[in-house]
Amino acid sequence: MLFFTQCFGAVLDLIHLRFQHYKAKRVFSAAGQLVCVVNPTHSLKYAPTRCAVAQTSTEQSSLPPCHHHEAVHDPQLVPCMCPLFSCPWEGHLEVVVSHLRQTHRINILQGAEIVFLATDMHLPAPTDWIIMHSCLGHQFLLVLRKQEKYKGHPQFFATMMLIGTQTQADNFTYRLELNRNQRRLKWEATPRSVLECVDSIISDGDCLVLNTSLAQLFADNGSLAIGIAITTSKVHNSEAEI
Amino acid sequence: MLFFTQCFGAVLDLIHLRFQHYKAKRVFSAAGQLVCVVNPTHSLKYAPTRCAVAQTSTEQSSLPPCHHHEAVHDPQLVPCMCPLFSCPWEGHLEVVVSHLRQTHRINILQGAEIVFLATDMHLPAPTDWIIMHSCLGHQFLLVLRKQEKYKGHPQFFATMMLIGTQTQADNFTYRLELNRNQRRLKWEATPRSVLECVDSIISDGDCLVLNTSLAQLFADNGSLAIGIAITTSKVHNSEAEI
Numbered sequence: 001m002l003f004f005t006q007c008f009g010a011v012l013d014l015i016h017l018r019f020q021h022y023k024a025k026r027v028f029s030a031a032g033q034l035v036c037v038v039n040p041t042h043s044l045k046y047a048p049t050r051c052a053v054a055q056t057s058t059e060q061s062s063l064p065p066c067h068h069h070e071a072v073h074d075p076q077l078v079p080c081m082c083p084l085f086s087c088p089w090e091g092h093l094e095v096v097v098s099h100l101r102q103t104h105r106i107n108i109l110q111g112a113e114i115v116f117l118a119t120d121m122h123l124p125a126p127t128d129w130i131i132m133h134s135c136l137g138h139q140f141l142l143v144l145r146k147q148e149k150y151k152g153h154p155q156f157f158a159t160m161m162l163i164g165t166q167t168q169a170d171n172f173t174y175r176l177e178l179n180r181n182q183r184r185l186k187w188e189a190t191p192r193s194v195l196e197c198v199d200s201i202i203s204d205g206d207c208l209v210l211n212t213s214l215a216q217l218f219a220d221n222g223s224l225a226i227g228i229a230i231t232t233s234k235v236h237n238s239e240a241e242i
Numbered sequence: 243m244l245f246f247t248q249c250f251g252a253v254l255d256l257i258h259l260r261f262q263h264y265k266a267k268r269v270f271s272a273a274g275q276l277v278c279v280v281n282p283t284h285s286l287k288y289a290p291t292r293c294a295v296a297q298t299s300t301e302q303s304s305l306p307p308c309h310h311h312e313a314v315h316d317p318q319l320v321p322c323m324c325p326l327f328s329c330p331w332e333g334h335l336e337v338v339v340s341h342l343r344q345t346h347r348i349n350i351l352q353g354a355e356i357v358f359l360a361t362d363m364h365l366p367a368p369t370d371w372i373i374m375h376s377c378l379g380h381q382f383l384l385v386l387r388k389q390e391k392y393k394g395h396p397q398f399f400a401t402m403m404l405i406g407t408q409t410q411a412d413n414f415t416y417r418l419e420l421n422r423n424q425r426r427l428k429w430e431a432t433p434r435s436v437l438e439c440v441d442s443i444i445s446d447g448d449c450l451v452l453n454t455s456l457a458q459l460f461a462d463n464g465s466l467a468i469g470i471a472i473t474t475s476k477v478h479n480s481e482a483e484i
Contacts, residue, residue, distance in 0.1 A: 150392040173424075182415075182475075183448075184430040205453040206425075213447045233424075 035115045035225075036107070038129045038144075041084050081163075081194045082106070083128055083143055096163050096194070097139045100132060108132040108139065116226045118144050121219050125154040132163070135230045139163040140174070140191060142228065143198050156215050158187075158226060159198065159207035166193040170233065176208045177227040178218040185210075185218070190233060277357040277467075278349070280371045280386075283326050323405075323436045324348070325370055325385055338405050338436070339381045342374060350374040350381065358468045360386050363461050367396040374405070377472045381405040382416070382433060384470060385440050398457050400429075400468060401440065401449035408435040412475065418450045419469040420460040427452075427460070432475060 080087035081096060082104045089099055100106045109131060118129040129144040144158045158176050162169035169191045178185045187208035192201055201207055210218070218224055322329035323338060324346045331341055342348045351373060360371040371386040386400045400418050404411035411433045420427045429450035434443055443449055452460070460466055 150395060153392060182432045184428070186426070186428040188426040190424045205455045206459065209451070209453060209456070211447040211451060214451070217448065 034109060034111045034113075035117055036109050036131060037117045037119060038107075038131055040118070040120050040123050040127045040129050040146075042123070042127055078195060080104075081141065081161075081198075083130060083145070083198045093164065093195075097132060100141075106130055106132055106141075108134055110134050112136065112231075113227070113229045116142060116144070116228055118224045118226065119222065121146070121156075121215060121222055121224050133160075133228065133230070136172070136232060138168065138172070140172075140230065141194055144224075144226070145198075145202060147202065149203075154212055156210040156212075156224075157202040157205075157207050158210075159201050160191045160228070160230075161194040161196070161198065161201075162191045163194045165195065169193045173231050173233040175227075175229045175231075177229075178210075178224070179227065180218045180220065180225075183217060185214075191230075276351060276353045276355075277359055278351050278373055279359045279361060280349075280373055282360070282362050282365050282369045282371050282388075284365070284369055320437060322346075323383065323403075323440075325372060325387070325440045335406065335437075339374065342383075348372055348374055348383075350376055352376050354378065354473075355469070355471045358384060358386070358470055360466045360468065361464065363388070363398075363457060363464055363466050375402075375470065375472070378414070378474060380410065380414070382414075382472065383436055386466075386468070387440075387444060389444065391445075396454055398452040398454075398466075399444040399447075399449050400452075401443050402433045402470070402472075403436040403438070403440065403443075404433045405436045407437065411435045415473050415475040417469075417471045417473075419471075420452075420466070421469070422460045422462065422467075425459060427456075433472075 076092060077090045078093050078096065080089040080099060080103075082100055085104060087103070089103065091099060097108070101108060111133075112135050114133060116129070116131060123146070125146040125148045127146045131142050133140045133142055139162075141161045141163055142158070143161070144156060146154050146156055148154045160174040160176070162172065172191055173188055174191050175186060175188045177187075185208070189206075215224060318334060319332045320335055320338065322331040322341060322345075324342055327346060329345070331345065333341060339350070343350060353375075354377050356375060358371070358373060365388070367388040367390045369388045373384050375382045375384055381404075383403045383405055384400070385403070386398060388396050388398055390396045402416040402418070404414060414433055415430055416433050417428060417430045419429075427450070431448075457466060
């Protein structure tokens with residue numbers, strides 16, 4: 001009987017997973033795209049205490065690294081960049097990915113183009129959906145955040161950051177695409193370095209921003225599918241033209 | 243002396259116009275696009291009094307026409323759709339375009355792809371930038387509005403409406419594109435009918451929405467260039483796929 005129940009549960013899980021994949025595939029046309037189902041995490045960090053230095057700076061491009069704790073004595077060391085938890089960890093940039101995977105259980109996906117399927121969009125703010133994305137020899141951190149910038153009006157903010165320096169990040173362009181209900185919204189930009197604070201990127205609004213009603217138009221049964229593509233950056237055609 | 247002053251003024255105007263065109267052409271790559279410099283108009287209508295019926299309806303697709311005055315006795319007649327002024331005019335849908343041109347001085351432009359260059363983005367809300375666009379045998383009304391949905395936080399809303407019925411509008415797709423500073427934002431949707439109220443489209447947020455800081459990133463010297471393209475609609479690839 002126990003065996004039967006377990007088998008039935010496993011079959012149900014498979015059907016559910018298949019259904020989620022099917023939904024995301026319906027939304028995105030390119031064959032062979034990897035669909036990643038991302039569950040939400042209620043943010044345990046209290047946003048306003050983070051990155052006070054970064055947020056008062058008027059110069060975005062020269063934002064200092066986001067220090068979550070007292071001081072980093074070795075300039076080669078960087079603090080933990082996990083947007084979800086306050087964490088006393090510090091280490092070299094090269095080992096940030098393994099720290100985020102092992103300590104904060106953030107999944108990592110391979111592939112130039114993936115579909116990020118964020119579930120349970122209805123959950124109250126602040127909520128984060130996070131994955132890492134390995135592509136073109138680098139790792140990127142994708143953050144979708146539901147946050148109330150204006151009280152009582154939650155919005156969704158999505159951005160992609162390179163786990164590396166801003167000089168390295170300048171070599172790439174990321175694209176986020178929503179496509180449903182005869183509407184299509186595309187955002188393309190140079191990723192910021194993860195050394196900048198995700199909070200300051202979101203408070204600047206320099207990312208894909210969706211109000212709740214638009215997010216509902218793009219969502220399917222409470223899940224939002226975001227197509228993600230990363231390319232090596234070339235100067236935009238229009239800007240290259242004289 | 244007067245002749246000299248006038249000549250000098252005309253030359254200055256030409257240089258200014260050329261400069262505005264040059265700026266817009268730099269932003270958009272497609273050769274031969276018509277650049278239209280659109281000046282702002284401070285909205286004289288008081289938004290909350292408009293379209294009370296439309297805004298309380300929960301069913302967007304069945305919104306009634308936006309009545310600005312007491313009653314329209316002949317169902318063949320429609321009220322004036324000018325988003326700027328309260329106007330007692332009513333007439334047949336076929337003559338709305340000539341009414342908007344002649345009475346409200348709204349310019350009309352020809353061409354499948356144009357660049358809408360909205361000047362003086364810094365002006366306080368509520369402010370509208372409006373043109374009509376003649377394309378594929380139909381006329382469209384493009385509205386860019388600066389409005390404070392949340393007090394103290396003005397946002398920009400851009401939408402395109404067909405001057406015709408929703409059934410006619412369903413045959414088209416419009417695209418609005420911003421492209422500057424290594425950022426690109428594209429919005430594609432089916433135009434709404436001008437019989438719906440622009441206020442309800444904006445209050446639903448079912449349009450291109452920009453916060454002020456993002457608008458500043460896309461603006462050049464206080465002007466925002468929006469590339470506009472209209473195509474006959476085909477079912478989006480992704481949604482046609484099973």
